[in-house]
Amino acid sequence: MSVPTANSVALTPLAKTPNLFTAPVDQLLTVETDQGVLIKICLGVALFFTGSQQDEKRQAVLDILADYRDLVGDQLTWTINRTTGRWKKIKGFDSYITPLEWLPTYGQGEWEFVYHGGQRSSDADAYGMAVLGKGQDERISRLYCQFPIDFFIEREEQLPALIQRWCEKLKPEHGFAGFWKGQLYGYTRDNEDNARFLEYKLGRRFPGLQIRGAGVSASQFFSHSLNPGRPKADAWLTILSDAWLEKLGGVEHVKEQMGELPVLEFSGGAILCAGTKPQLGDNEDPHLNPALDDYRRYQAGTLHTFNPYLSAAFDDYRRVAEIIEPVKAKSYLEERGIDLKVFARNFGRVAAQLGQR
Numbered sequence: 345m346s347v348p349t350a351n352s353v354a355l356t357p358l359a360k361t362p363n364l365f366t367a368p369v370d371q372l373l374t375v376e377t378d379q380g381v382l383i384k385i386c387l388g389v390a391l392f393f394t395g396s397q398q399d400e401k402r403q404a405v406l407d408i409l410a411d412y413r414d415l416v417g418d419q420l421t422w423t424i425n426r427t428t429g430r431w432k433k434i435k436g437f438d439s440y441i442t443p444l445e446w447l448p449t450y451g452q453g454e455w456e457f458v459y460h461g462g463q464r465s466s467d468a469d470a471y472g473m474a475v476l477g478k479g480q481d482e483r484i485s486r487l488y489c490q491f492p493i494d495f496f497i498e499r500e501e502q503l504p505a506l507i508q509r510w511c512e513k514l515k516p517e518h519g520f521a522g523f524w525k526g527q528l529y530g531y532t533r534d535n536e537d538n539a540r541f542l543e544y545k546l547g548r549r550f551p552g553l554q555i556r557g558a559g560v561s562a563s564q565f566f567s568h569s570l571n572p573g574r575p576k577a578d579a580w581l582t583i584l585s586d587a588w589l590e591k592l593g594g595v596e597h598v599k600e601q602m603g604e605l606p607v608l609e610f611s612g613g614a615i616l617c618a619g620t621k622p623q624l625g626d627n628e629d630p631h632l633n634p635a636l637d638d639y640r641r642y643q644a645g646t647l648h649t650f651n652p653y654l655s656a657a658f659d660d661y662r663r664v665a666e667i668i669e670p671v672k673a674k675s676y677l678e679e680r681g682i683d684l685k686v687f688a689r690n691f692g693r694v695a696a697q698l699g700q701r
Contacts, residue, residue: 373493375542381462383542384526386470387622388490388554389507391519391583392573396455396477396485402447404513405475405487409457410444411510412473412489413437419461419471422529431465431529443475454479460529468526470495484517484573490526504581508608508615511583515612517573518588522580522622524554551658552623554579574673580622582664584671585613591671601667605660616667619660 375383395401413420418436425432426441434440443457454477461471473489496503507521525546543555575584589595595614599607606617665672 380464380528381467381469382528383546384468384470385493385523385546385553385624386490386526387493387495387503387522388488388524388526389503389510389519389521390554390576391487391507391510391514391516392484393487393514393516394484395481396479396483397452397481399448401514402450402477404515405477406444406447407513408487408489408510409442409473409475411506416461416471416491420459420473421461421463422465423459424457433465452479462529466529468528470526472526487514487516490524493523504606504608504615504617507581507583508610511610511613511615515585516583517585518575519583520554520576520579520581521583522554523550523552523624549627551625551627552580552661553625575668575671576673578661578665580618580661582616582618582668583613584616584668588668588671589614592668598667602663605663616664618664623658623661625658 373385374381393401420437421434423432423434423440424430426446432440437459447455447457456474456476458474459472460467460469462469470490470492473487475485475487477485491503503521507519511519525543547553547555575582575588584592584598586595589598592598595607595609598614598616602616605619608615608617
């Protein structure tokens with residue numbers, strides 16, 4: 345089964361979208377055109393785990409799915425038809441066969457499921473969950489889910505505590521959470537350049553925004569722009585297994601380095617919190633960005649690495665990134681010895697030319 349593409353959906357010309365460099369932040373939380381919702385900024389969670397063929401890992405995934413279902417109610421409107429591989433409109437989570445029914449008896453091999461809450465099957469949305477269980481236990485599987493940015497404001501259980509509870513069940517190798525760009529589910533290959541340019545502009549303006557792969561195909565939908573076998577280093581919440589913590593000197597040593605920043609332990613690892621709330625940042629707001637800071641070298645590997653500056657508001661992000669620097673995922677460019685600063689400058693010139701089309 346693969347995530348269907350929407351070949352009939354084309355991105356509206358960039359000239360019809362808001363100016364992502366100058367528009368007010370509240371205009372960019374959702375970017376919608378006559379082609380649907382292209383961008384949805386939300387809270388996202390990514391957990392990377394092994395053992396996808398084991399009953400206990402599959403049950404942990406189902407427990408997390410059941411939690412998510414209970415949290416979001418009937419906000420989910422689309423899933424994948426298991427017979428045709430096409431999008432299936434649902435009226436309530438239980439209106440169509442769910443992984444809670446088929447996964448326990450699925451047998452060996454790769455498995456996956458996707459839900460989202462868009463009005464159209466292709467729409468980006470703040471509600472969604474996707475899981476890819478790889479065909480071999482030792483390979484890295486992925487679980488993504490997302491919430492509206494205000495979802496936890498009045499809830500007793502906040503997102504870090506929820507993730508801590510999920511990690512107790514799933515025992516992930518690593519993961520991250522924070523603000524990210526909810527993806528459009530209907531990119532076509534012809535539109536990918538335009539889509540990546542939009543991502544580039546968002547990431548350049550908002551240094552706290554995670555950018556994930558485009559949903560052109562199943563492999564790209566579940567893409568991790570860095571090596572998925574190693575932790576990411578630029579998020580609000582960073583999840584590390586005991587194995588990764590040991591490479592950093594052990595959890596007690598990491599806690600000493602974190603100082604007053606929270607460290608939430610679970611059986612098998614810990615969550616490093618870069619502050620009590622996620623930061624989006626805004627490089628166009630002089631009040632949020634009073635001074636330009638160090639080159640954001642530890643954000644290598646995602647499109648927003650091309651922004652060479654960090655606001656002072658990201659001191660906590662910087663501290664966590666420096667702590668996990670020895671084990672972080674390397675970007676395609678870093679692994680090949682390419683100077684990111686030079687590449688960023690050159691890419692910026694190309695992006696500026698594209699924006700003038």
